Every structure is written in C-alpha cells, then in structure tokens.
Amino acid sequence: MTSSVLITGANRGVGLEFARQYAADGWRVLACCRAPEQSDALQQLGVEIHPLDVADPASIVALKAALVGMPIDLLVNNAGVSGGDHQSFGDIDYTAWEQTLITNTFGPYRMVEAFVDNIAISTGKTIANISSHMGSITHYDSGDEYIYRSSKTALNMVSYNLSIDLKDRGVTVLAFHPGWVVTDMGGPDAPVTPSDSVQGIRRTIAQCGPEKSGAFLNYDGTSLPW
Amino acid sequence: MPTVLITGASRGIGFEFAHQYAVDGWSVHGCVRDPAQAGALRALSGGLVTVHKLDVTRHDQIAEVATILKDTPIDLLINNAGMWIGEDEHFGRFNNEQWMEQFRVHVFGTMAMCEAFVDHVATSEKKLMVNISSGNGCFGWPRDTGDYPYDTSKAALNLITKGLSTDLRDRGITVMCFTPGNVATDMSGPDADLQPGESITGMRRVIAHLDASQTGSFVRYNGEIMPW
Ligand SMILES: NC(=O)c1ccc[n+]([C@@H]2O[C@H](COP(=O)([O-])OP(=O)(O)OC[C@H]3O[C@@H](n4cnc5c(N)ncnc54)[C@H](OP(=O)(O)O)[C@@H]3O)[C@@H](O)[C@H]2O)c1
Ligand SMILES: NC(=O)c1ccc[n+]([C@@H]2O[C@H](COP(=O)([O-])OP(=O)(O)OC[C@H]3O[C@@H](n4cnc5c(N)ncnc54)[C@H](OP(=O)(O)O)[C@@H]3O)[C@@H](O)[C@H]2O)c1
Numbered sequence: 001m002t003s004s005v006l007i008t009g010a011n012r013g014v015g016l017e018f019a020r021q022y023a024a025d026g027w028r029v030l031a032c033c034r035a036p037e038q039s040d041a042l043q044q045l046g047v048e049i050h051p052l053d054v055a056d057p058a059s060i061v062a063l064k065a066a067l068v069g070m071p072i073d074l075l076v077n078n079a080g081v082s083g084g085d086h087q088s089f090g091d092i093d094y095t096a097w098e099q100t101l102i103t104n105t106f107g108p109y110r111m112v113e114a115f116v117d118n119i120a121i122s123t124g125k126t127i128a129n130i131s132s133h134m135g136s137i138t139h140y141d142s143g144d145e146y147i148y149r150s151s152k153t154a155l156n157m158v159s160y161n162l163s164i165d166l167k168d169r170g171v172t173v174l175a176f177h178p179g180w181v182v183t184d185m186g187g188p189d190a191p192v193t194p195s196d197s198v199q200g201i202r203r204t205i206a207q208c209g210p211e212k213s214g215a216f217l218n219y220d221g222t223s224l225p226w
Numbered sequence: 227m228p229t230v231l232i233t234g235a236s237r238g239i240g241f242e243f244a245h246q247y248a249v250d251g252w253s254v255h256g257c258v259r260d261p262a263q264a265g266a267l268r269a270l271s272g273g274l275v276t277v278h279k280l281d282v283t284r285h286d287q288i289a290e291v292a293t294i295l296k297d298t299p300i301d302l303l304i305n306n307a308g309m310w311i312g313e314d315e316h317f318g319r320f321n322n323e324q325w326m327e328q329f330r331v332h333v334f335g336t337m338a339m340c341e342a343f344v345d346h347v348a349t350s351e352k353k354l355m356v357n358i359s360s361g362n363g364c365f366g367w368p369r370d371t372g373d374y375p376y377d378t379s380k381a382a383l384n385l386i387t388k389g390l391s392t393d394l395r396d397r398g399i400t401v402m403c404f405t406p407g408n409v410a411t412d413m414s415g416p417d418a419d420l421q422p423g424e425s426i427t428g429m430r431r432v433i434a435h436l437d438a439s440q441t442g443s444f445v446r447y448n449g450e451i452m453p454w
Pocket of ligand 2: 238410
C-alpha cells in the first residue's frame, strides 16, 4: 500500500523539499501551507495541497475533519518561524515570543493531538518534529536568540513527552536538526542544501523504529545532546 | 548584610527562602501578588523584610519595583514564582492559553525580572541570579506521562538560564538554576518527599558557595549536578 506523509509549511524551504522527495518516491503527499493559491512551486509537484495555519487551532481542527479515517504514516512538523529581530537581553519582544511559541512549539503539539488517530492506524506510525540544534541547552554558549532557541527547546520537550505518551500506541517520535540549510530562513551562505538535508532525514526516519522514539537527531542520523 | 529579592514569596518555597534569609539577618524583599495577604511574610523576624506587590506576568509591576529599589544593590535575585495545573497538564487536556500562562510565569517572568534587575544585581557584592526550575524540565528525568505546559516551560527556563549565564558573564553575574526536590507545598501536596526547610537549607548551602565557575549550571537542592 502507498505510504502517506503530511507535511506542514510545505510551500518553500525544507518543507517543499520534503514534498518533492516523498512525491518522487511515490508516496501520497498531503502538503499543507497557509496560502495554497500562492504556492506555485508546490502546485508544480502535483501533490494534494491543504490549507493549514499551524498557529491557528481552528485551522488544524478543520484539516482533521477533512482527513478523518485516513492513515498517515508520517507527520512532518516542519513549519517554523525565526522569532524576529528583538531576541537579545534587554531588548526582548514578549509579543513576538508568544507568537513564536504558538507556531514553533504549540503548533506541532496541536498537530499531533489532532492527527494521532490517523498516525496510529497507519503502518509507519512516525512523527518527525523539525527542531534545531539551537534548541540544545548543552550547545547554548552565546546568549542570543532567546525566543527561537527556547521555542525549539520546548519543542524538544514536547517530542520527548510524546514519545512517552504515545509509546503504547506504537508511535515513534523523533526530533531533528535539519542542518544549517539554504532556505529563506537559513540564508544563502548555509553549508547544507535542502536536498542533502531532507535525504539525510528521510534515510534516518526509514532506519528508526520505536526503540529510537524520543531521540534528538542531526539530519545525518547522529544524536544530539539536549 | 546582603540583600535578597524573591518572587512568589507568599507561600511555599519562596516563603521559606524569605524566612531563612531573614533569620540569618539578610535584608529580604519579598514579592507577592497580594500584599494584603502577606501578614506572615511581614511578621518574619531577624533581618529587614519589605513586601512588594509584584505579579511576574505584569511587566509594569516589575518596572515599578525596580524603580522603587533603584538605589538598592541586590546580592541575590531568586526567580521562584511558579504554577502547575495538575492532571490538566496531560496530553489532550489543556488549551494554548493555559500553556502560554506557564510560559509567562516561568520563562517571560524570569527573563523580565533579570532584565529589570540586572543593574541592581551587577552593583551588589555577590551578584547572583537563581532560577527555581524543576526536575520536570530535565530531559530523561523519569516520568510516566508528559506535563506539557510545565515540562516545556521549565526546559525553556533552563535554556534561558544557560543563555543568561553567558550574556551576563561580562558583568560578573553568576546565573544558575535549581531543582528544589519534591517539596511539601501547595503545589506538590503534603506527602511530598521533603519539607521546605530541608530543601531551602540545601539550596542556601549551594548558593553560599556559588562562584563564577558554576554559572550556567543546573543543580539539585542537595548540590548534585543535574543533566539538561
Ligand atoms: N534553514 C535552516 O538552517 C534551519 C536550521 C534549523 C532548523 N530549521 C527549521 O526547519 C524548519 C523549516 O525551515 P526553513 O528553513 O525551510 O524555513 P523557511 O524557508 O523560512 O520556511 C518556513 C516555512 O514554514 C511556514 N510557516 C511559518 N509559519 C507558519 C504557520 N503559522 N502555519 C503554517 N506554516 C507556517 C512558512 O510558510 P509561509 O510561506 O506561509 O510563511 C514556510 O513554508 C523550521 O521549523 C526551522 O525552524 C531550519
Ligand atoms: N514543590 C515542589 O515539589 C516543586 C518541585 C519542583 C519545582 N518547584 C518550583 O518551585 C517554585 C515554588 O513552588 P512552590 O512549591 O512553593 O509552589 P506554591 O506553594 O504553589 O507557591 C507558588 C508561588 O508562586 C507564586 N506565583 C504564582 N504565579 C505567580 C505570578 N504570576 N506572579 C507572582 N507570583 C506567582 C504564588 O503566589 P500566590 O500566593 O499569589 O498564588 C506562590 O507564592 C515554582 O517555580 C515551582 O515550579 C516546586
């Protein structure tokens, strides 16, 4: 049977590359984005496109209703924002901090809450949360970007907790650092192409079973410290 | 004598910190949401106890207290205010607003206090900032189920503690976080492992020996180092 993958933020960057590679591999791709009518690159892939704003719980619930009963082998929680220009000590924008958490942390959690039944009835039963090594407390030795970093640390804790809560349902939950990738967020000087990042993550997902649930992994499959 | 500023000093761990530092003769600034209810705090004897009205989610109130204390060096800032909503923290049981409230208290509140009081601490002798985190903020800490709002906000608190430790190193400030143990307060209930006296005595012992080499650390009340 064809495997299916649901991807958030699939209209550009890492998310678009996930859609491209899984589509090329013959998967059924449910590509989600905020503005389907403007998603030219995605439309060219010929995949199913669904409107979804992960920061809006009502939008998530509407998608859930549209997909009731459909098995989802893999959920890729990819949509994310960088947190804005005011994230340094003494200049913290607390409103931006809230908005960033709603997208980067609460969004992935709400997606799992909404689609856990679809995932549990699938064969793959896997959730990949696209985090960042910037969420690693161990690696934090500079003192900047508090907003983005804390949203990813909190996302890592969401992943870790989900791995415990969904164990009985056979669901594998993985947190990934995609590398520093050439996208709008990563900028043109990043050393990793979206193609290499997503190939690495896909290979790693294919190799990870339930015994790896709760892991925090680099795109090349090596583990990262919390 | 040194000066300590404590958030959430009305009861539990925050109150016990105020009590023990007062007994030791410190000048204690206890922050509470409702000063009308702070009779026990005011009655503490030993050092000088001053009560301030401060809800850590109200950044205007934080600024007000920082202004009142603008000429007062603060040796030790204890970011203790905290909350937990029990079984409603479990998968599928809380909404984004409940989740955000814990970020406002544990993370934004702590950051806003550090931003507002950094000069007070930098001009003091000891220059210490201590954040009361939790074992729940530690990845790998044994748990049967996720307490999502609490666990994620305490992990984020640990992250900002690490960031603050590097940001404020140049100003000579030591920043660290504690897990106080499982303490018998309103939050954990009367059957918890430790009485507040024992937990706070332990943390005060660690604080008394803190130096710059321990900045950015996560420590149990008894001095054991915690992994992130
Ligand atoms: N690039 C890197 O170097 C790097 C490194 C570490 C981690 N990451 C993580 O990797 C993921 C993808 O990043 P990227 O580099 O591909 O970033 P990007 O090029 O900026 O793309 C971000 C994507 O997320 C979508 N998005 C943002 N907010 C959304 C919302 N509320 N609802 C739905 N979609 C939303 C965007 O949609 P719109 O077009 O509608 O804005 C866009 O599709 C993010 O989680 C990011 O934090 C990236
Ligand atoms: N007890 C434990 O076993 C345990 C374990 C690990 C970590 N902790 C942490 O230790 C700290 C103290 O907990 P506790 O056990 O003493 O809890 P507690 O008995 O429930 O007391 C909580 C304190 O925080 C205050 N507070 C709550 N929200 C506040 C806000 N928005 N602004 C200012 N103050 C606020 C409360 O003030 P009001 O009186 O006005 O409500 C009260 O003083 C918390 O950060 C908690 O997470 C406790």
